[in-house]
Amino acid sequence: MNKILLFLFKEGAAQQPVRLSTTQLGKRLSMSQQNASRCLIELEKEGKIERSEKGIRLTGIAMEDLRHLYHDLKSVFEGAAILKGKIVAGLREGAYYLSLPGYRKPLKEALGFEPFPGTLNLKLNGNPALPSKESGIFIPGFEWKNRSFGGLHAYPCNIEGIPGALLRPVRTHHGPGIAELIAPVSLKKKLRKKEGDWVEVKL
Amino acid sequence: MNKILLFLFKEGAAQQPVRLSTTQLGKRLSMSQQNASRCLIELEKEGKIERSEKGIRLTGIAMEDLRHLYHDLKSVFEGAAILKGKIVAGLREGAYYLSLPGYRKPLKEALGFEPFPGTLNLKLNGNPALPSKESGIFIPGFEWKNRSFGGLHAYPCNIEGIPGALLRPVRTHHGPGIAELIAPVSLKKKLRKKEGDWVEVKL
DNA sequence: ATTACTAAGACGCGAGTAA
DNA sequence: TTTACTCGCGTCTTAGTAA
Numbered sequence: 418m419n420k421i422l423l424f425l426f427k428e429g430a431a432q433q434p435v436r437l438s439t440t441q442l443g444k445r446l447s448m449s450q451q452n453a454s455r456c457l458i459e460l461e462k463e464g465k466i467e468r469s470e471k472g473i474r475l476t477g478i479a480m481e482d483l484r485h486l487y488h489d490l491k492s493v494f495e496g497a498a499i500l501k502g503k504i505v506a507g508l509r510e511g512a513y514y515l516s517l518p519g520y521r522k523p524l525k526e527a528l529g530f531e532p533f534p535g536t537l538n539l540k541l542n543g544n545p546a547l548p549s550k551e552s553g554i555f556i557p558g559f560e561w562k563n564r565s566f567g568g569l570h571a572y573p574c575n576i577e578g579i580p581g582a583l584l585r586p587v588r589t590h591h592g593p594g595i596a597e598l599i600a601p602v603s604l605k606k607k608l609r610k611k612e613g614d615w616v617e618v619k620l
Numbered sequence: 621m622n623k624i625l626l627f628l629f630k631e632g633a634a635q636q637p638v639r640l641s642t643t644q645l646g647k648r649l650s651m652s653q654q655n656a657s658r659c660l661i662e663l664e665k666e667g668k669i670e671r672s673e674k675g676i677r678l679t680g681i682a683m684e685d686l687r688h689l690y691h692d693l694k695s696v697f698e699g700a701a702i703l704k705g706k707i708v709a710g711l712r713e714g715a716y717y718l719s720l721p722g723y724r725k726p727l728k729e730a731l732g733f734e735p736f737p738g739t740l741n742l743k744l745n746g747n748p749a750l751p752s753k754e755s756g757i758f759i760p761g762f763e764w765k766n767r768s769f770g771g772l773h774a775y776p777c778n779i780e781g782i783p784g785a786l787l788r789p790v791r792t793h794h795g796p797g798i799a800e801l802i803a804p805v806s807l808k809k810k811l812r813k814k815e816g817d818w819v820e821v822k823l
Numbered sequence: 824a825t826t827a828c829t830a831a832g833a834c835g836c837g838a839g840t841a842a
Numbered sequence: 843t844t845t846a847c848t849c850g851c852g853t854c855t856t857a858g859t860a861a
Contacts, residue, residue, distance in 0.1 A: 426696050439826065447758075449856050454827055487693040493629050494690050501635060642845065652837045657846055659835095 419486065420446060421456050422465065422479050431480060434472035500583075500618040502539030502596055504610055511536030511597060519559040519566055527554045527571060528582050530601040536584070537576070537604040539596045539616055558587070575619040576600060577608055583618065622689065623649060624659050625668065625682050634683060637675035695823065703786075703821040705742030705799055707813055714739030714800060722762040722769055730757045730774060731785050733804040739787070740779075740807040742799045742819055756788070778822040779803060782810055786821065 424446060428435045443453035457473070460466045465479035514520055515534040525531050558568040567588040574583050581600030598604060598618065610616060627649060631638045646656035660676070663669045668682035715738040717723055728734050756773035763769070770791040777786050784803030801807060801821065813819060 423692055423696075427692070431696075438824085440824090450825095451827075451857075452855055455855085458827080483693065484697070487690075487697055489626060489630075490686065490690040490693060493626070494687075641843090643843090653844095654838075654846075655836055661846075 418456060418460065419482070421453075421460065422475065422483055425466070425473060425475055426479075426483060430466075430473055430475045434467075434469060434474040436472040500539070500541055500596060500620065502541040502616060502618070504605070504612050504614050504616060505538050505540045505595070506612055507536055507538040507597075511538070511599075514566070515599065517561065517566065519561050520556065520569075523556045524571065524582075524599070527556065528573060530580070532582075532599045533601060533603050535599075535603060535605075537598040537600075537616070539598065539618070541594055541596055572620055574598070576604060577617055579604065579607055583620065621659060621663065622685070624656075624663065625678065625686060628669070628676060628678055629682075629686055633669075633676055633678045637670075637672060637677040639675040703742070703744055703799060703823065705744040705819060705821070707808070707815050707817050707819060708741050708743045708798070709815055710739055710741045710800075714741070714802075717769070718802065720764065720769065722764050723759065723772075726759045727774065727785075727802070730759065731776060733783070735785075735802045736804060736806050738802075738806060738808075740801040740803075740819070742801065742821070744797055744799055761790070775823060777801070779807060780811055780820055782807065786823070 421442070424442075425435065425437075428437065439454040439457065440450045442457075443450040446453065457466065457468070460479070461468060463478070465476055465482065467474045467476055512535045515524075515532050515536070521532065554571045554573075556569050556571055558566050560566075567586055569584050569586040572583040572585070574581060576598055579600050579602065581598055581604065584597045584599060586597075596618065600607070605611070608616065624645070627645075628638065628640075631640070642657040642660065643653045645660075646653040649656065651659075660669065660671070663682070664671060666681070668679055668685065670677045670679055718727075718735050718737040718739070724735065756775040759772050759774060761769050761771040770789055772787050772789040775786040775788070777784060779801055782803050782805065784801055784807065787800045787802060789800075799821065801819075803810070808814070811819065
């Protein structure tokens with residue numbers, strides 16, 4: 418049933434009535450014409466669609482259904498998650514950036530700790546379900562000594578017990594498969610881990 | 621069934637195994653223990669979950685399912701999805717397949733254009749949220765000269781201004797990270813791009 | 824062409840129960 | 843406690859057909 422609503426939504430039935438015969442509908446959704454007809458009757462009874470000479474239109478009830486489903490999925494895909502990754506060697510760039518007051522100060526204010534000048538870089542395994550940009554704290558970019566430094570998003574997190582943050586520069590040099598972590602202390606030392614070891618991050 | 625996958629996903633079963641008895645699962649999803657058990661067996665058969673002493677874990681197949689559903693909803697709620705990828709060398713197979721009337725004819729009918737005999741292959745970056753199988757147009761397989769040719773799904777799209785389609789063979793030789801594109805014209809020539817260049821696709 | 828009825832089979836679900 | 847079997851009922855789906 419949801420399948421049908423989603424299809425009609427895609428066809429634009431939320432905005433204006435869509436002309437679709439039960440035969441066409443059945444074909445597109447790989448079901449019989451008879452079943453498509455029956456489902457439309459059912460959906461009409463539930464007040465989720467309205468039919469007229471102009472075609473089929475989705476009602477607010479149907480839209481609410483779909484929106485709920487979407488929010489559910491969104492929350493798990495974009496929301497809190499546990500990331501797992503292997504420690505990889507950084508380019509020592511993180512240490513440099515974190516020594517700049519332009520990043521240092523706003524990070525301290527936003528996160529509540531003075532970041533240790535160095536990042537722990539993790540190569541994430543599997544499909545990294547990173548949080549959405551909206552859910553983090555945005556640290557704007559700045560100009561300094563004739564160089565421009567880009568903005569970044571910071572996501573407070575917990576790295577095997579140590580409170581820290583995941584950083585996502587707006588102009589990142591490495592793809593989404595790499596996570597850059599900071600904390601008030603040296604993560605490598607505190608965790609007693611070395612390159613290639615696994616680390617878990619709770620967002 | 622999707623209900624169960626979504627619930628397990630929310631419980632974090634994508635990252636690590638989750639301990640849940642069938643009784644608990646049934647209660648949380650308002651279904652009988654027996655039914656929860658049956659569903660888990662089914663999902664295990666389909667390769668969507670794995671069970672061990674440590675609990676239940678979602679596999680990549682399940683994640684793809686959820687991702688498709690999410691993509692479908694996202695595309696209608698947030699607008700068209702945009703895929704980005706780098707041009708990679710094909711095996712010249714696409715040109716051969718597109719020369720066969722068995723593919724050529726139904727593609728022309730479905731898409732409204734005569735496909736140029738050649739595909740543009742993109743290596744997609746990040747986690748490619750490809751559309752679900754249902755939302756595309758299915759081109760059935762066929763037999764020809766004692767060889768059998770598999771079916772494929774076609775998704776109309778726009779490749780930097782050029783209307784075309786994304787093809788997904790049922791029996792694909794390359795994974796979900798590669799997108800095969802066709803258009804009425806030679807995409808490489810029209811876009812004036814070469815191997816390694818980035819291309820944007822609006823679905 | 825269209826929609827939708829009926830009949831028959833497939834499938835899903837819960838109760839009872841076993842291990 | 844746990845999982846998972848069988849059985850019976852009820853819903854969903856398709857085929858055939860009418861209008």
